[in-house]
Amino acid sequence: MSDYQSSNFIGFHSCDEIVGKNLLTGRDELRPSDNTWDWLGPGSYFWESDPARALKYAVENASGTQKNKEAIKTPFVIGAIIELGNCLNLVEAESLEILNEAYSGLKELYDASGLPMPTNKEYNRALDCAIFRYIHESNKKSKRPPYDTIRCAFPEGKEAFPGSKITSRLHIQICVCNPDCIKGYFLPKPLEKYNPYLFPNAPLMGF
Numbered sequence: 001m002s003d004y005q006s007s008n009f010i011g012f013h014s015c016d017e018i019v020g021k022n023l024l025t026g027r028d029e030l031r032p033s034d035n036t037w038d039w040l041g042p043g044s045y046f047w048e049s050d051p052a053r054a055l056k057y058a059v060e061n062a063s064g065t066q067k068n069k070e071a072i073k074t075p076f077v078i079g080a081i082i083e084l085g086n087c088l089n090l091v092e093a094e095s096l097e098i099l100n101e102a103y104s105g106l107k108e109l110y111d112a113s114g115l116p117m118p119t120n121k122e123y124n125r126a127l128d129c130a131i132f133r134y135i136h137e138s139n140k141k142s143k144r145p146p147y148d149t150i151r152c153a154f155p156e157g158k159e160a161f162p163g164s165k166i167t168s169r170l171h172i173q174i175c176v177c178n179p180d181c182i183k184g185y186f187l188p189k190p191l192e193k194y195n196p197y198l199f200p201n202a203p204l205m206g207f
Contacts, residue, residue: 010079010080011079012050012053012078013030013045014076014077015076015077015078017073020077020078030182036129039125041128041131042132042177044182048173054194062075074197075197077195079185080183082183083183085178086148087149087151091151091153102131146178149174149175149177150174150175153170153171154170154173156168
């Protein structure tokens with residue numbers, strides 16, 4: 001983690017209304033995602049500083065255009081105060097060196113076994129996920145401090161305009177590996193904008 005990076009961030013999580021209300025009232029804890037296609041590996045995912053993007057994903061999941069193991073019935077956005085702790089921040093040069101080393105180490109293991117390396121295919125980020133699992137396992141074996149969070153920009157979508165390297169769905173995500181780094185939850189305001197489905201007869205929004 002950089003010496004000049006803020007230790008606290010605001011993140012927003014896309015979920016079902018029941019899940020969100022249970023988190024807000026302390027009736028439940030956020031269950032980490034642990035799929036082989038999770039692009040930053042296992043953990044709880046948050047959109048950094050972007051409740052509108054979180055709502056968009058929740059709506060897309062509820063309409064079936066985004067797939068998860070459990071579909072969202074009523075789109076809901078919950079905010080969280082996140083302490084980054086020991087963060088693998090992939091917008092820093094030093095962290096990218098860690099990725100390169102991990103790729104070399106994982107490839108060596110797969111080559112020795114005679115098996116092909118995992119590959120990324122559209123939204124299935126099997127290779128990325130395998131790299132982060134390898135990093136976590138390597139830290140454990142070497143008795144290095146585990147990463148509490150992973151932070152990375154994701155250039156999703158089409159080019160923002162012809163010839164641009166900026167993408168239409170560019171965002172930063174935070175993957176929380178250590179749930180103790182989530183210090184609290186809140187409802188983002190204005191409620192009508194970021195949680196429109198709290199209100200009766202709200203139509204499913206299109207984006």
